[in-house]
Amino acid sequence: MTADSHDCEPGPDDGESADDDGVGGILRGDGGQVGTPFDTTADVRETRWDRYGRAIDGYIRMPLTIMRQDWRSIVGLSIVAVYLLMGTVLTWTVEPTRTGDGPQFVQPFETWEYPLGTNEMGQDLFAQTVHSTGPVLTMMASGALFTVVMGTFFGLVAGYKGGEVDTVLSSITDVFINIPGLPLVIVLSVLFEPTHPISVGILLAVAAWAGLARAIRSQVLAIRDESFVEAARMMDVPTPELLIKEILPHLMPYIMVNLVNAARTIIFSAVALYYLGVLPFADANWGVMLNQAYHAGAIYRPDATHWLVVPMVAIAGISIGLLLIAQSLDRVFNPRVRARHADTGDAEDGDGTEPGSTEMMKQV
Amino acid sequence: MNWKIRRLGQAVFTVWAVVTISFAMVRLMPGNPVDYFITIVGPDLADPSQAYELAELYLNINPEEPLPVAYVDYMTSTLQGDLGQSMIYNEPVTEVLAGAIPWTLFVMSWAIFLSFAVGISLGAIMAYWEGSKVDVGLTAYATILTSIPFYVLALVMLIYLSYRWSVFPVGGRAAAELEPGFHWVYIKSVVHHAILPVLSMFVASGAASLSMRGNSIRVLGEDYLRVARLCGLSDTTIAVQYVGRNAILPMYTGLMISIGSMFGGAVVLEQIFQYRGMGWYLLNAVNQRDYPLMMGAFMMITIAVVIALLIADLTYGRIDPRAGTEDREAF
Amino acid sequence: MTMTTTDLTDRSEDVIMEVSNARVSFGMERGRARVLNDVSMDVRRGEILGVMGESGSGKSMFADALLDAVVDPGVLQGELTYYPGDGEPIDLLSLSEEERRRYRWEDVAMVFQGAMSSFNPVRKIRTHFVDTLNAHDYDVDRGLERAKDLLGDLYLDADRVLDSYPHELSGGMKQRILIALSLVLDPEMLVMDEPTAALDLLMQRSIIALIEEIQSKHDLTIVFITHDIPLVAGLADRLAVLYAFEFIELGPADDVLAEPAHPYTRALLRTTPNLETPLEEMRPIEGSSPDPVNIPSGCSYHPRCPMADDQCREVDPEPYRVDDDHIAHCHHWDEAIEEESPVAVGGDDRTPTRAYVGPDGEDAEDPLVSLDDVEVHFEQKSGGLLSRAEPETVAAVDGVDIDIHENDTVVLVGESGCGKTTLGKVAVGAQRPTGGSVSYRGQDVWDAKDMLGGVSIPFEEIRRALQIIHQDPGSSLNSHRRVRAILETPLRRWFPELDGNDRIQRILGMLEYVGISPPEDYIERYPHQLSGGEKQRITLIRSMLMDPELILADEAVSALDVSLRVEMMDLMIELQEQFDTSFLFISHNLSNARYLAEKTGGRIAVMYLGEIVEIGTVDRIINDPQHPYTQALKWATPDLDPDDEIETADSPIRTIDIPDPSNPPSGCRYHTRCAKAREVCRVETPELIEADEGPGHQRAACFRAYDDHAYWNSEPIVEGPSEE
Numbered sequence A: 001m002t003a004d005s006h007d008c009e010p011g012p013d014d015g016e017s018a019d020d021d022g023v024g025g026i027l028r029g030d031g032g033q034v035g036t037p038f039d040t041t042a043d044v045r046e047t048r049w050d051r052y053g054r055a056i057d058g059y060i061r062m063p064l065t066i067m068r069q070d071w072r073s074i075v076g077l078s079i080v081a082v083y084l085l086m087g088t089v090l091t092w093t094v095e096p097t098r099t100g101d102g103p104q105f106v107q108p109f110e111t112w113e114y115p116l117g118t119n120e121m122g123q124d125l126f127a128q129t130v131h132s133t134g135p136v137l138t139m140m141a142s143g144a145l146f147t148v149v150m151g152t153f154f155g156l157v158a159g160y161k162g163g164e165v166d167t168v169l170s171s172i173t174d175v176f177i178n179i180p181g182l183p184l185v186i187v188l189s190v191l192f193e194p195t196h197p198i199s200v201g202i203l204l205a206v207a208a209w210a211g212l213a214r215a216i217r218s219q220v221l222a223i224r225d226e227s228f229v230e231a232a233r234m235m236d237v238p239t240p241e242l243l244i245k246e247i248l249p250h251l252m253p254y255i256m257v258n259l260v261n262a263a264r265t266i267i268f269s270a271v272a273l274y275y276l277g278v279l280p281f282a283d284a285n286w287g288v289m290l291n292q293a294y295h296a297g298a299i300y301r302p303d304a305t306h307w308l309v310v311p312m313v314a315i316a317g318i319s320i321g322l323l324l325i326a327q328s329l330d331r332v333f334n335p336r337v338r339a340r341h342a343d344t345g346d347a348e349d350g351d352g353t354e355p356g357s358t359e360m361m362k363q364v
Numbered sequence B: 001m002n003w004k005i006r007r008l009g010q011a012v013f014t015v016w017a018v019v020t021i022s023f024a025m026v027r028l029m030p031g032n033p034v035d036y037f038i039t040i041v042g043p044d045l046a047d048p049s050q051a052y053e054l055a056e057l058y059l060n061i062n063p064e065e066p067l068p069v070a071y072v073d074y075m076t077s078t079l080q081g082d083l084g085q086s087m088i089y090n091e092p093v094t095e096v097l098a099g100a101i102p103w104t105l106f107v108m109s110w111a112i113f114l115s116f117a118v119g120i121s122l123g124a125i126m127a128y129w130e131g132s133k134v135d136v137g138l139t140a141y142a143t144i145l146t147s148i149p150f151y152v153l154a155l156v157m158l159i160y161l162s163y164r165w166s167v168f169p170v171g172g173r174a175a176a177e178l179e180p181g182f183h184w185v186y187i188k189s190v191v192h193h194a195i196l197p198v199l200s201m202f203v204a205s206g207a208a209s210l211s212m213r214g215n216s217i218r219v220l221g222e223d224y225l226r227v228a229r230l231c232g233l234s235d236t237t238i239a240v241q242y243v244g245r246n247a248i249l250p251m252y253t254g255l256m257i258s259i260g261s262m263f264g265g266a267v268v269l270e271q272i273f274q275y276r277g278m279g280w281y282l283l284n285a286v287n288q289r290d291y292p293l294m295m296g297a298f299m300m301i302t303i304a305v306v307i308a309l310l311i312a313d314l315t316y317g318r319i320d321p322r323a324g325t326e327d328r329e330a331f
Numbered sequence C: 001m002t003m004t005t006t007d008l009t010d011r012s013e014d015v016i017m018e019v020s021n022a023r024v025s026f027g028m029e030r031g032r033a034r035v036l037n038d039v040s041m042d043v044r045r046g047e048i049l050g051v052m053g054e055s056g057s058g059k060s061m062f063a064d065a066l067l068d069a070v071v072d073p074g075v076l077q078g079e080l081t082y083y084p085g086d087g088e089p090i091d092l093l094s095l096s097e098e099e100r101r102r103y104r105w106e107d108v109a110m111v112f113q114g115a116m117s118s119f120n121p122v123r124k125i126r127t128h129f130v131d132t133l134n135a136h137d138y139d140v141d142r143g144l145e146r147a148k149d150l151l152g153d154l155y156l157d158a159d160r161v162l163d164s165y166p167h168e169l170s171g172g173m174k175q176r177i178l179i180a181l182s183l184v185l186d187p188e189m190l191v192m193d194e195p196t197a198a199l200d201l202l203m204q205r206s207i208i209a210l211i212e213e214i215q216s217k218h219d220l221t222i223v224f225i226t227h228d229i230p231l232v233a234g235l236a237d238r239l240a241v242l243y244a245f246e247f248i249e250l251g252p253a254d255d256v257l258a259e260p261a262h263p264y265t266r267a268l269l270r271t272t273p274n275l276e277t278p279l280e281e282m283r284p285i286e287g288s289s290p291d292p293v294n295i296p297s298g299c300s301y302h303p304r305c306p307m308a309d310d311q312c313r314e315v316d317p318e319p320y321r322v323d324d325d326h327i328a329h330c331h332h333w334d335e336a337i338e339e340e341s342p343v344a345v346g347g348d349d350r351t352p353t354r355a356y357v358g359p360d361g362e363d364a365e366d367p368l369v370s371l372d373d374v375e376v377h378f379e380q381k382s383g384g385l386l387s388r389a390e391p392e393t394v395a396a397v398d399g400v401d402i403d404i405h406e407n408d409t410v411v412l413v414g415e416s417g418c419g420k421t422t423l424g425k426v427a428v429g430a431q432r433p434t435g436g437s438v439s440y441r442g443q444d445v446w447d448a449k450d451m452l453g454g455v456s457i458p459f460e461e462i463r464r465a466l467q468i469i470h471q472d473p474g475s476s477l478n479s480h481r482r483v484r485a486i487l488e489t490p491l492r493r494w495f496p497e498l499d500g501n502d503r504i505q506r507i508l509g510m511l512e513y514v515g516i517s518p519p520e521d522y523i524e525r526y527p528h529q530l531s532g533g534e535k536q537r538i539t540l541i542r543s544m545l546m547d548p549e550l551i552l553a554d555e556a557v558s559a560l561d562v563s564l565r566v567e568m569m570d571l572m573i574e575l576q577e578q579f580d581t582s583f584l585f586i587s588h589n590l591s592n593a594r595y596l597a598e599k600t601g602g603r604i605a606v607m608y609l610g611e612i613v614e615i616g617t618v619d620r621i622i623n624d625p626q627h628p629y630t631q632a633l634k635w636a637t638p639d640l641d642p643d644d645e646i647e648t649a650d651s652p653i654r655t656i657d658i659p660d661p662s663n664p665p666s667g668c669r670y671h672t673r674c675a676k677a678r679e680v681c682r683v684e685t686p687e688l689i690e691a692d693e694g695p696g697h698q699r700a701a702c703f704r705a706y707d708d709h710a711y712w713n714s715e716p717i718v719e720g721p722s723e724e
Helices: A050-066 A071-093 A125-163 A163-179 A181-192 A197-205 A207-226 A229-234 A237-274 A286-295 A300-334 A333-343 A353-362 B002-025 B033-044 B050-059 B067-081 B094-097 B100-128 B131-149 B150-164 B186-200 B203-220 B223-230 B236-274 B279-289 B291-319 C058-066 C097-104 C125-135 C142-153 C156-161 C171-183 C201-218 C229-233 C254-258 C264-271 C312-314 C333-338 C420-426 C446-452 C457-463 C481-492 C500-515 C531-542 C562-579 C589-600 C620-622 C628-638 C678-683
Strands: C015-029 C031-042 C048-052 C075-082 C108-111 C188-192 C221-226 C238-243 C246-252 C370-377 C394-404 C409-413 C435-440 C466-469 C549-555 C580-589 C602-607 C613-619 C698-700
Touching: A050 A071, A071 A125, A071 A300, A125 A163, A125 A207, A125 A237, A125 A286, A125 A300, A163 A207, A181 A197, A181 A237, A181 B002, A181 B236, A181 B279, A181 B291, A181 C678, A197 A237, A197 C108, A207 A237, A229 A237, A237 A286, A237 B236, A237 C562, A286 A300, A300 B131, A300 B150, A333 C201, B002 B033, B002 B067, B002 B291, B033 B050, B033 B223, B033 B291, B050 B291, B050 C075, B067 B131, B094 B279, B094 B291, B100 B131, B100 B186, B100 B203, B100 B236, B100 B279, B100 B291, B131 C108, B131 C156, B150 B186, B150 B236, B186 B236, B203 B236, B223 B236, B236 B291, B236 C125, B236 C201, B279 B291, C015 C058, C015 C620, C031 C048, C031 C058, C031 C221, C031 C238, C048 C058, C048 C201, C048 C229, C058 C108, C058 C188, C075 C188, C097 C108, C108 C171, C125 C142, C125 C156, C125 C171, C125 C201, C142 C156, C142 C171, C142 C201, C171 C188, C171 C201, C201 C628, C221 C229, C229 C246, C229 C254, C238 C254, C238 C264, C246 C254, C254 C457, C264 C562, C370 C420, C394 C420, C394 C435, C394 C613, C394 C628, C409 C420, C409 C589, C420 C549, C420 C580, C446 C457, C446 C549, C457 C466, C481 C500, C500 C531, C531 C562, C562 C580, C580 C589, C589 C602, C589 C620, C589 C628, C602 C620, C602 C628, C613 C620, C613 C628
Parallel strands: C048 C221, C048 C238, C108 C188, C188 C221, C409 C580, C409 C602, C466 C549, C549 C580
Antiparallel strands: C015 C031, C015 C075, C238 C246, C370 C394, C370 C435, C602 C613, C613 C698
16 A cells, blocks of 8 residues: 555665666675675674663563553553562561461451451451462462463464374364363362462463464464465574564464463462362462351351452452453554554654554555 | 364364373372272271272272273273262262253353353444443453452352342252252242352353454454445344354354363352252362262263364354365465 | 636536545544545446546545445545436435435445455355345345346356355456446446456456446446556546546546546556557656655645646646546646657567577576476365365366576466466475476475485575565565564575674665665564565565575565556566576566566466466567467457457457366366367367477467367367356
């Protein structure tokens, strides 16, 4: 569309007058003479800092700039930051609570000593919640990472390689898609009895990666046929590099969104399993709190309701935070949005990214 | 249709894989049930060698047999419907579970049907009034609903609707004093008991409505919609036959994926509502370390999901005429 | 100076649609964009009005305006009056919603270019017709009868088509169905917006011929909008040229083509490759079309116009009357018209810019790339157990031999689906043939890859030597990487001794060389910040940076604007000379093929359903095609001669639609469409044989090339013409 590209007129001399004296007149560098643009080398060395500078700009500064402009990411990041704070600083400063620390069933927001109240055993629910955060976050991170790494690997390799590799990997994926996640995890937990948060996370992820793998595979199938992938193959770019540099960036938005969503799934199932008492209790966590509250009859005791509500709010809170981040992440990876925030090309980036006008331009 | 046969083959393959995984879990993994019989149960018995017979009786695996033979025996008996003997009920696992299956299917099918029906309608409404207050409000509502795990919602409803306000029963499949049968009082009680579990599953409709919204908005930009509008087709035709039908197609895959997770969720829900379905038995078995029943329930739930997915997949062709040709490579 | 177009045209003409001062505008971040700038136009009853313009000239907006169907957020202003054959004039912009719904399709209907996606994928074609008839309260049975007639007129098997789902039909069929759908309510006027843009040459030409028939049969007024001038040259009664959202010239088609009065029209005609115009008269238009937000003051064409003076820069030219019925918006139209006509008909004394490299007979040097009996059969790819596909073998390429020499140029021509892209990919080692062999300087490419036998040239070396330029510049650049990273990739891989600064220097040099400046600015851009022409230049540089021996250019210009094509082709030809590469071009367009092959002294190879049916020098292929298929392609290639009336009667093909490639016809594959086919063609398969001209110059796979062959005694295949 020319309308999209007003800013880029071809140069006045488009190299049309080739056979005469222009650049073309200079000897070709087939014999070592430096002449064509082919053989140019620079007289200044590139420093390491130049490279680092570019990397920092591309991977840290720009995403932050973009995210700063979206309320969803601000709220989402703030929520997650609060949880991170609870998992680190607060865990060190807030004393762990023990049975009999305080009176039974102090209601929340009554005293500063027990801001979220206490449970049947007189334990401070605030301290319990805070000390649960660390293990829960670890579980979440390990599970989400495992899900995404497995899903991406299976999807990427199956989709790109095709053939036998695809058949094998896809069949494995299909089996795992068909097995309902929670029952599988329940059976596995009974057999393995994992206690460390990381192993719990990974165990829970076993049931979660397959859907992602299939979705990524179908996206890779589409990207694989794009001309730029073939061009890279024609340049003999090694397959791992091709997968990582050419294909993966296109999947990144999807993968990141799924990373965040996988984190939510992991928390949901972890808490469910602790609540059901399937996973062995090691540390306190929100699921364990729910389980204790349930077994103490908090469901039908009005004075104990907050015992259930506190962990529920904790779960819902981080879930909303993650959801908002997932929704805003999409923008970070969109090159159109990125380009607008780059220091170059900013001034003349007038490609009509406003939603209405792009639609309009299609009609022109 | 060739792919239908392949799809059937895939389902068979999955069942086979699940049985094999089960065998591996029961026999090979550290702390496996067979070892449990030999190391934990065995020493308590008068004759420790009886442990092997017990293992064979309950788990269908004779620890003395070489692995391949044991595997073949296990596979054969499983495929014949013999899932071993429940330790707590002392009945064949199949019999214990047979009474539970219809209840789970009953609750699950209603939950799936309702959440998708509601999700699709809500999503279509949001897309139709895209950007309006209705849209923003519903989107926020759906987003928040999606953020809350369904069991949290179930617990909240249980606390308030059942325990505090006594609108619904606190648990069970039907009022215990009633004689089961096809009479009005019983059916009413059954429906009454199922309402809360089904409602809890509504959480999924949040996600469904959001994806329906996205799909509809995408369809609204298609060329054929422009042609339909210029042709002067009525708004109803356009909304239902053009936007609706095409936006629902991708949802079908989502539906398939969520069948699996909903069956998984049934385990938690049945526990919360003390609803004696397959999930409830699974958990009961877990808590009492009734390995045969646990593995049996796991396999039954998996097979139910496999069949549900198979049906969903095979019927996809009815709503999308392109099914069966979509992968066709044009060169 | 307040003359309008309307004043200038003869009011006695029977006008069906009067457009005056129509304007479409919408808000953008950068300002208010005017994508139709106060245009006026009278459409006369019963005429075919051709509207031509490049993309971004506002031609689709004009089409939309005629139906008051401008898409949000665009706003249409001005006056549009429709004069029905009987009844009161209708003021379009004051219609109620319901009246407008009825006006569209009952009075004026429209055919778009996107036929592939113009039908609801989940509904049968019949339902589309029924819905439309119902929506307008027409009698469904009678309407369907009419639809069947229309489909029949368009050479479609009405019953089969009506019961098909859209995905079961080819693009050409869908496009014809869309035409039938637009006529089912018997409108008086039809607006066609690039109705053939996505179609093959033969299909294009056939549809154009059908449009003429339908127009006379149904007393239609047609507004035909296109970027392809030769396409409308023989079709339109009057031609209007759009530039920068305004009409700049309007007149009888003959006058506009023979004596264009606006410099832009002249330039456009000169830059349009065709089979007739001598190459030395073809030249690109400098510069690019203006941005809708920032239209130059005065004459909008002045920045690109060689005749522009101060008056042009300041005063927007009003219409000048060139002739009775011919107007031009140019202050200097009288000077412009003095110049030699851009359409020279029949320039016979053409000399190729470069001489033909030589026959690929036995005396030729060793070929660079040699394809021997290459066969590519696609098996349906599996992809896990969930794939919903029926396995099916499609022979994309079947037994092709071809040699490409150093500094050689071969242009593969054929319809889509004929396997030309697959063959091209086999030639550059991007696709493994399922049969036969490809060798690079005598080394079998795939043996080198698999390390079979004694490998004299390592696969790496072959990989570097054979490169590709893709059709769609949009998808050939990774949208997530900046130009810098894209162009660094080949250098990193092949010139590891260069450090970052060296690479940048080299890239900057190349960018400058192909006319992208300032290069420092461009290397930091993402592909979406580049124009189509620039993207294509970047891909060209990317492959050149590998210093290749052979480049496959797959439809490398067809995605570009008409005015940029010649420029891009020239650039490629120039780079070929500079860097001693060979080119394998792929084109569906005989005009472009002729341009490329003639300028480089190369050959043209014509493919049909996986086979090469004719190959030879430009001169032979264009001027004396032996194979009936090549002749058909030549027939289908429109030229600028307005007297070239197209009739389906002289159509050299018997059926419009290409046979299913997964089930190719027996014998000569072309016999199902060939007007000269005889019974023997059904059973016997012709070989490529030398035509008279001496070795290497021309070979054709047709029995007609033999003087004594059973063909001449065989019965002609008699079927009803053009039935599927």
